[in-house]
Amino acid sequence: MTTRIPAELIERLRAAQRVTALTGAGVSAESGVPTFRDAQTGLWAQFRPEELATPQAFAANPRRVWGWYAWRRELVRKARPNPGHKALAELETHLTARGRAFTLITQNVDGLHQQAGSRKVIELHGNLQRTKCSQCEEIIAQWEESETPPPRCPLCGGLLRPDVVWFGEALPAAALQAATTAAQHCDLMLVVGTSAVVQPAASLPLLAVEAGATLVEINPQDTPLTPWVDYALRGTAATLLPSLIATIQPLNR
Numbered sequence: 001m002t003t004r005i006p007a008e009l010i011e012r013l014r015a016a017q018r019v020t021a022l023t024g025a026g027v028s029a030e031s032g033v034p035t036f037r038d039a040q041t042g043l044w045a046q047f048r049p050e051e052l053a054t055p056q057a058f059a060a061n062p063r064r065v066w067g068w069y070a071w072r073r074e075l076v077r078k079a080r081p082n083p084g085h086k087a088l089a090e091l092e093t094h095l096t097a098r099g100r101a102f103t104l105i106t107q108n109v110d111g112l113h114q115q116a117g118s119r120k121v122i123e124l125h126g127n128l129q130r131t132k133c134s135q136c137e138e139i140i141a142q143w144e145e146s147e148t149p150p151p152r153c154p155l156c157g158g159l160l161r162p163d164v165v166w167f168g169e170a171l172p173a174a175a176l177q178a179a180t181t182a183a184q185h186c187d188l189m190l191v192v193g194t195s196a197v198v199q200p201a202a203s204l205p206l207l208a209v210e211a212g213a214t215l216v217e218i219n220p221q222d223t224p225l226t227p228w229v230d231y232a233l234r235g236t237a238a239t240l241l242p243s244l245i246a247t248i249q250p251l252n253r
């Protein structure tokens with residue numbers, strides 16, 4: 001089921017001077033990367049992300065958490081950007097070529113937006129392709145594999161971990177500040193593929209509403225954000241984003 005795009009929304013997108021997009025795991029679903037609320041598969045089916053993506057889980061069983069991220073890194077390595085990622089990259093090109101602003105804020109850690117060609121990407125929750133030391137916090141690009149993973153930091157000997165934000169951890173301050181500014185200063189926000197339940201990302205669309213922005217949700221399902229949106233487009237990112245972006249390109253404004 002895919003929603004028709006209202007003419008009024010097309011006009012608002014054509015007129016928008018500062019567009020911000022906030023994406024979640026749903027935008028990568030059609031690239032084969034499971035969302036957080038999808039049931040986990042295989043070896044990891046017995047765990048919920050909330051039980052693995054935490055400092056406590058890492059402290060209690062670093063080998064298991066490292067193994068889960070190694071599995072996810074492999075999933076992401078095989079994944080390719082889908083038409084939804086590409087449509088957002090095209091929207092950025094279209095708007096910036098016309099002197100208008102576009103900022104992409106993502107909760108995803110898979111790097112697929114950048115692979116699709118998006119240039120201005122704010123990664124609120126880090127990137128699982130980056131590894132850091134859990135002690136000295138340095139980003140580590142190469143390390144000796146260990147008989148008993150996780151590998152150790154070559155600088156201080158601490159255990160290595162993915163450079164992602166775990167439940168209970170603070171978001172990177174610069175990223176959160178940039179995302180907050182982009183939400184408060186946009187005149188239209190696209191919210192794509194997020195369950196809108198994890199803070200502080202879930203508050204960003206409300207900042208946009210407070211600033212008078214038009215709020216558009218692209219998701220097959222309703223979310224807690226739905227009552228606040230101006231347009232709830234029910235369908236998938238890989239279908240709806242290309243359709244939406246195509247509506248503003250013919251005029252080549």
Ligand code: APR
Binds near residue numbers: 025026125193198238
């Ligand atoms: N297109 C668009 N949306 C989709 C699609 C799709 N093909 N498939 C699923 N969705 C929607 C689901 O309906 C759901 O609302 O994407 C959303 C995915 O929600 P989550 O799995 O909760 O992912 P997300 O919102 O990104 O989670 C936020 O929570 O687990 C933490 O840090 C993690 O960044 C993550 C954060």
